[in-house]
Amino acid sequence: MAPKSTPLTTKVESGSPYQLNSAQTLKASKALIKHIKKAEKGSAEKSGKRDLLAGDDEEDSDDLDQIPIWLNITTKKHIVDTKRLKPGKVALPHSLNSSPTTTICLITADPQRAYKDIVASPAFPAELRSRITRVIGLKKIKAKYHQYEAQRQLFAEHDFFLADDRIITQLPKNLGKTFYKTTTKRPIPVNMQASAPRAEGKRVPKAQRESAEKALIEPKSLAKEVEKALSGALVALSPSTQTSVRVAAAGWKAEDVADNVEAA
Numbered sequence: 001m002a003p004k005s006t007p008l009t010t011k012v013e014s015g016s017p018y019q020l021n022s023a024q025t026l027k028a029s030k031a032l033i034k035h036i037k038k039a040e041k042g043s044a045e046k047s048g049k050r051d052l053l054a055g056d057d058e059e060d061s062d063d064l065d066q067i068p069i070w071l072n073i074t075t076k077k078h079i080v081d082t083k084r085l086k087p088g089k090v091a092l093p094h095s096l097n098s099s100p101t102t103t104i105c106l107i108t109a110d111p112q113r114a115y116k117d118i119v120a121s122p123a124f125p126a127e128l129r130s131r132i133t134r135v136i137g138l139k140k141i142k143a144k145y146h147q148y149e150a151q152r153q154l155f156a157e158h159d160f161f162l163a164d165d166r167i168i169t170q171l172p173k174n175l176g177k178t179f180y181k182t183t184t185k186r187p188i189p190v191n192m193q194a195s196a197p198r199a200e201g202k203r204v205p206k207a208q209r210e211s212a213e214k215a216l217i218e219p220k221s222l223a224k225e226v227e228k229a230l231s232g233a234l235v236a237l238s239p240s241t242q243t244s245v246r247v248a249a250a251g252w253k254a255e256d257v258a259d260n261v262e263a264a
Contacts, residue, residue, distance in 0.1 A: 064251030095231035112137030
């Protein structure tokens, strides 16, 4: 007699029509990690490159963290009607990009000097500052990186690219296929504006709104936005019934993988 299967989703009366079954999500995460480890071990033994002196835990932590885990989503209707250059963002409980050794390039609205000063400010966290290896404005991107070889060099110099969300839709034209043919290092949108004025439901005067738009973001606020962008997952939005979201890595604990799957 065939074993009884348990559905991965359950239908509920209110809210989203379907909810993930937490127990099944965890079970699937454990099975997937086990499968990846087995496949990697077999591949290493076949190629003869396995380090026999290295322990299993050491090998897993080094190699498996480089293998992404994707959540594939299929819908009955198109997710959006038109392709969007600005990706959606999903907050995750476990960051995908928490390594202290990865480097970050900030692409800003002009003038770039203002944002360089913000990052250099004593109020900006030193640990995060050490990871930001370059701050570059849109004008310089247009002037210096319109050639393919220059784009390739910039692409290779940094692990992550974060861009002011006010200019993010201008970057595909200026950075080309080097950055946008895959999602590997596609610029991540970040809010680099000062907080909008609040008037408790009342209309904010035009002069006050314009003044706020020109105001620079505080160092601590920018740091918070950068951390927020790095910790989330990007969703490419296009007129399709399918999309994929990177939610974890094969070297993670199954519980952390399941947490991120449920959040996404």
